[in-house]
Amino acid sequence: xxxxxxTRVAALAAAVALLAAACxxxxxxxxxxxxxxxxxxxGGEFTAYTCEPQFLVPGNSTEVCGSMVLEQLFSGLTxxxxxxxxxYGVVATDWDTDDNVTWTFNLRDDFTFHNGDPVTAQTFADTxxxxxxxxxxxxxxxFFDNFVGYADVVEGNADEMEGVRxxxxxxxxxxxxxxxxxxxxxxxxxxxxxxxxxxxxxIEAFExxxxxxxxxxxxxxxxxxVQIAMDRYEDWPADNPGLADRIxxxxxxxxxxxxxxxxxxxxxxxxxxxxxxxxTVESDFGDNIFRADTSSFTYMGLPLYQDEFQDPDxxxxxxxxxxxxxxxxxxxxxxxxxxxxxIPPVLAQHREDACNYCQYxxxxxxxxxxxxxxxxxxxxxxxxxxxxxxxxxxxxxxWQQNLGVTDVTFESLEFAQYLDLHDNEExxxxxxxGWVLSYxxxxxxxxxxxxxxxxxxxxxxxxxxxxxxxxxxNGAPSPEEADxxxxxxxxxxxxxxxxxxxxxxxxxxxxxxxxxxxxIDPRTFPRVEQVQVTE
Numbered sequence: 001x002x003x004x005x006x007t008r009v010a011a012l013a014a015a016v017a018l019l020a021a022a023c024x025x026x027x028x029x030x031x032x033x034x035x036x037x038x039x040x041x042x043g044g045e046f047t048a049y050t051c052e053p054q055f056l057v058p059g060n061s062t063e064v065c066g067s068m069v070l071e072q073l074f075s076g077l078t079x080x081x082x083x084x085x086x087x088y089g090v091v092a093t094d095w096d097t098d099d100n101v102t103w104t105f106n107l108r109d110d111f112t113f114h115n116g117d118p119v120t121a122q123t124f125a126d127t128x129x130x131x132x133x134x135x136x137x138x139x140x141x142x143f144f145d146n147f148v149g150y151a152d153v154v155e156g157n158a159d160e161m162e163g164v165r166x167x168x169x170x171x172x173x174x175x176x177x178x179x180x181x182x183x184x185x186x187x188x189x190x191x192x193x194x195x196x197x198x199x200x201x202x203i204e205a206f207e208x209x210x211x212x213x214x215x216x217x218x219x220x221x222x223x224x225x226v227q228i229a230m231d232r233y234e235d236w237p238a239d240n241p242g243l244a245d246r247i248x249x250x251x252x253x254x255x256x257x258x259x260x261x262x263x264x265x266x267x268x269x270x271x272x273x274x275x276x277x278x279x280t281v282e283s284d285f286g287d288n289i290f291r292a293d294t295s296s297f298t299y300m301g302l303p304l305y306q307d308e309f310q311d312p313d314x315x316x317x318x319x320x321x322x323x324x325x326x327x328x329x330x331x332x333x334x335x336x337x338x339x340x341x342x343i344p345p346v347l348a349q350h351r352e353d354a355c356n357y358c359q360y361x362x363x364x365x366x367x368x369x370x371x372x373x374x375x376x377x378x379x380x381x382x383x384x385x386x387x388x389x390x391x392x393x394x395x396x397x398x399w400q401q402n403l404g405v406t407d408v409t410f411e412s413l414e415f416a417q418y419l420d421l422h423d424n425e426e427x428x429x430x431x432x433x434g435w436v437l438s439y440x441x442x443x444x445x446x447x448x449x450x451x452x453x454x455x456x457x458x459x460x461x462x463x464x465x466x467x468x469x470x471x472x473x474n475g476a477p478s479p480e481e482a483d484x485x486x487x488x489x490x491x492x493x494x495x496x497x498x499x500x501x502x503x504x505x506x507x508x509x510x511x512x513x514x515x516x517x518x519x520i521d522p523r524t525f526p527r528v529e530q531v532q533v534t535e
Contacts, residue, residue, distance in 0.1 A: 050068065057207050059191055080439050123194045225251050292509075314374045321369070
């Protein structure tokens with residue numbers, strides 16, 4: 001179960017009510033968590049920060065800036081109740097399985113796309129087969145790798161996955177190759193959102209103005225590096241439509257500019273502040289602050305496809321040479337927690353002592369680095385404009401001071417271009433990246449970024465024993481057995497250390513006087529559908 005601890009500066013009692021009312025229902029008939037208070041006043045327009053998305057097609061979106069926009073434009077079969085860490089139905093009404101292999105999902109019959117087309121079981125089947133088709137090069141295709149028939153489609157031996165069966169318009173059957181108990185909660189992820197038929201006619205044109213089935217519909221098109229505007233979709237049939245009539249996502253390439261714009265009243269919601277602003281944020285914004293522990297996990301990845309980083313002792317030494325707490329205190333004013341694992345503290349499966357090489361020990365690190373022949377020159381990579389400059393420089397300084405690294409150069413790019421660099425394995429040195437849980441599961445904390453061949457596995461890590469433990473955990477007959485196996489997999493991962501765990505984030509959100517009910521969830525996604533415009 002996820003453990004969310006939010007520290008409010010603002011008096012946002014109304015927001016608690018927004019989280020408590022009913023939405024769809026899960027398989028036990030229990031209510032969902034994100035319905036607004038019926039008494040909350042709807043209407044108005046506000047602006048929210050985002051950076052330039054890499055993609056705006058659900059099957060291709062693997063980063064936060066695009067996914068949080070898509071989440072408002074699309075609705076999946078399920079969503080997550082972050083109070084219970086359980087899935088509940090959105091397009092699906094309920095589901096059942098006897099063996100965690102064959103699942104039957106029953107769907108509502110009143111969801112439509114913004115162009116009026118109905119959303120049916122066939123819609124999901126068509127979308128998922130399209131995402132998996134290698135001709136369409138969707139980054140999220142391997143989220144379907146445990147669906148029966150996935151390999152046949154990927155290898156060109158079939159056009160459709162045998163394990164996705166349309167029983168009728170409102171009944172969808174999914175058969176998996178192995179037991180996988182997290183399926184309902186995984187189906188809440190962006191990769192599984194449905195696409196209308198018109199998307200397949202010209203996907204590049206569709207991406208500029210996506211037609212979804214979500215609470216909000218895009219107004220106009222994606223104005224690159226400027227904004228994405230969306231209006232409330234009045235025919236959205238579920239119980240918790242967005243409160244605001246209109247949301248405008250303003251795209252920034254410099255988060256400091258966004259911070260100043262909120263101060264000046266030119267931007268209403270900024271869900272992450274620049275690290276250096278932590279010391280002044282309370283005097284800058286008074287009560288207009290919301291803080292919450294999140295699943296956001298920052299790491300320094302190491303390109304294992306480069307010869308100089310293949311010895312694990314080099315990676316261990318680089319980790320032990322970093323004084324995380326000193327960097328957190330100096331740059332983040334304490335607003336981070338040093339990482340001691342890769343499963344974050346917001347999950348019950350987190351262990352505070354999981355990482356043997358995360359303690360600061362510069363003497364041992366120096367000896368180990370020298371013995372292993374660690375590189376004397378490093379190129380450090382980070383995405384620009386998001387507040388990573390100072391702390392990546394501090395890490396590099398400690399490597400120079402503690403490991404005898406003689407020369408460090410820095411490479412930075414806008415986030416979308418930065419991800420392209422990773423996709424092409426053009427990164428040659430330590431790189432900054434982070435991971436947030438799109439759904440609360442230790443499976444998602446590890447499988448997408450560390451198992452062999454996954455699209456978000458930017459280090460190139462591959463370990464059969466780790467992969468097998470993840471598979472066993474996914475199919476374990478009980479949550480307790482699953483947790484033990486996930487933690488065994490985590491132990492292997494931390495011994496191999498393809499990434500250096502840095503810290504978990506307490507996220508600080510600031511907002512203008514024009515809005516209230518501002519919150520983020522453990523994914524760091526702002527709950528924009530709950531924001532109330534007060535002016």
